[in-house]
Each structure stands twice: as structure tokens, then as C-alpha cells.
Amino acid sequence: MLRFAKKNSAESGYNKSNGGEQHILYMDGPDQKAMNNKIVKACLTSCTQMTHVFVYGTLKKGQPNYHRMFDTAKGKTQFLASARTVEKYPLVIAGECNIPFLLNIPGEGRRILGEIYGVDERMLEFLDAFEGVPAMYQRTTVKLEVVEWVGRTDGEESPSVGSVVHAFIYSTKTYQPDWPTLPNYDNYDSYGDHGLDYVTREARD
Numbered sequence: 001m002l003r004f005a006k007k008n009s010a011e012s013g014y015n016k017s018n019g020g021e022q023h024i025l026y027m028d029g030p031d032q033k034a035m036n037n038k039i040v041k042a043c044l045t046s047c048t049q050m051t052h053v054f055v056y057g058t059l060k061k062g063q064p065n066y067h068r069m070f071d072t073a074k075g076k077t078q079f080l081a082s083a084r085t086v087e088k089y090p091l092v093i094a095g096e097c098n099i100p101f102l103l104n105i106p107g108e109g110r111r112i113l114g115e116i117y118g119v120d121e122r123m124l125e126f127l128d129a130f131e132g133v134p135a136m137y138q139r140t141t142v143k144l145e146v147v148e149w150v151g152r153t154d155g156e157e158s159p160s161v162g163s164v165v166h167a168f169i170y171s172t173k174t175y176q177p178d179w180p181t182l183p184n185y186d187n188y189d190s191y192g193d194h195g196l197d198y199v200t201r202e203a204r205d
Contacts, residue, residue, distance in 0.1 A: 050118030052167035057100035075123025080151030083144040092182040097199035104171040110186035142169040
């Protein structure tokens with residue numbers, strides 16, 4: 001005999017199929033205990049998968065806020081890949097603190113080079129707060145072309161170079177009218193020859 005049970009998924013924005021519920025198939029009978037255990041184990045593995053986030057600014061390696069990605073007090077993070085956006089976007093440096101903003105204007109600007117990280121739910125919540133979601137940035141999904149994939153994929157085949165994957169990205173639709181006319185960058189570097197050094201949050205106080 002077969003029966004279904006429902007399990008609410010974590011509200012991480014990563015897997016919301018079936019209306020935010022996961023349906024677990026159980027098989028009744030004394031001989032099915034091992035099979036049920038395998039099914040539950042598979043579900044728990046799925047539930048704890050890391051959410052993929054694409055970063056392109058001060059959170060990248062070598063940039064001023066990179067250390068925040070690996071603050072274990074905020075959650076868990078794993079570097080997965082280098083990638084480039086499939087579509088073009090304007091990536092500009094703006095404001096008094098020289099903050100990199102990816103403007104959500106697909107088709108304009110350049111294809112943006114960045115990094116994909118796997119993060120747990122706590123780190124995703126921290127990043128949402130750090131990026132000022134939803135007032136300053138909005139977290140949406142983006143298509144990415146893999147440049148190099150180095151992270152573990154839990155037994156699955158790693159995406160190949162040139163393949164297209166999806167991840168969350170922090171971009172903005174709330175920007176000043178002149179921002180789309182500012183110089184565009186495809187590979188942000190706070191210490192680049194543009195002379196617009198990022199002002200850290202500690203230095204703003």
C-alpha cells in the first residue's frame with residue numbers, strides 16, 4: 001500500500017514547487033522499512049541543499065566585503081564557480097560610497113563576470129539584509145554561463161564550461177535617472193584604475 005505525507009520546505013526561495021510543500025512517498029508493510037528510510041534520507045538531502053547566489057561586486061574574492069561570505073557566525077558558504085551573465089546588464093559605480101550597482105535593465109550594458117556560491121538559509125538571510133532587500137536591491141534569478149566550475153555537486157555531474165545554470169542575483173530597479181549613463185563594467189574591481197574606491201561600511205561611521 002502506498003501513501004503520501006506532506007512536509008513543509010524551508011522558506012529559502014530555493015525550492016517552492018508544489019506550493020512550498022514536499023510530498024514524500026511512503027510504502028507500508030514490514031518489508032518496506034529500508035525503502036522508506038532511503039526515501040526520507042533523499043528528501044532531507046534535497047531540503048538541505050545550498051542555494052546558489054551569483055556575486056559580482058564587493059563580495060567577490062579579493063574585494064572589500066569578501067570576508068563576510070565566510071563569516072561562520074552568519075552561516076555556511078561554498079565557492080562553486082566563475083560565471084558570466086547570459087544577458088547584458090549595466091554594472092555601474094554610483095553614490096557617495098562608490099557602490100557597484102547592477103541595474104536590472106537586461107539587454108543593455110555588458111555581460112557581467114562574477115562568482116557563484118552555495119549558501120545555506122542563514123547566510124542567504126544575512127545577504128538579503130546586507131544588500132538591503134527589497135528597498136536597495138531585489139533578489140531575482142539570472143541565467144549564467146559557466147566559465148569554470150570547481151565546487152562539489154553532491155554526487156551529481158558538475159556543469160561543464162559553457163553550460164547555462166541559474167542562480168540568485170542582487171540587482172536593482174530603484175536607481176537615479178542618470179545611473180544608466182554612467183560608465184559600465186564587466187568585471188568589477190574596487191581597486192581598479194577608475195579611481196572610485198569603495199567606501200567600507202566601517203569607514204562610513
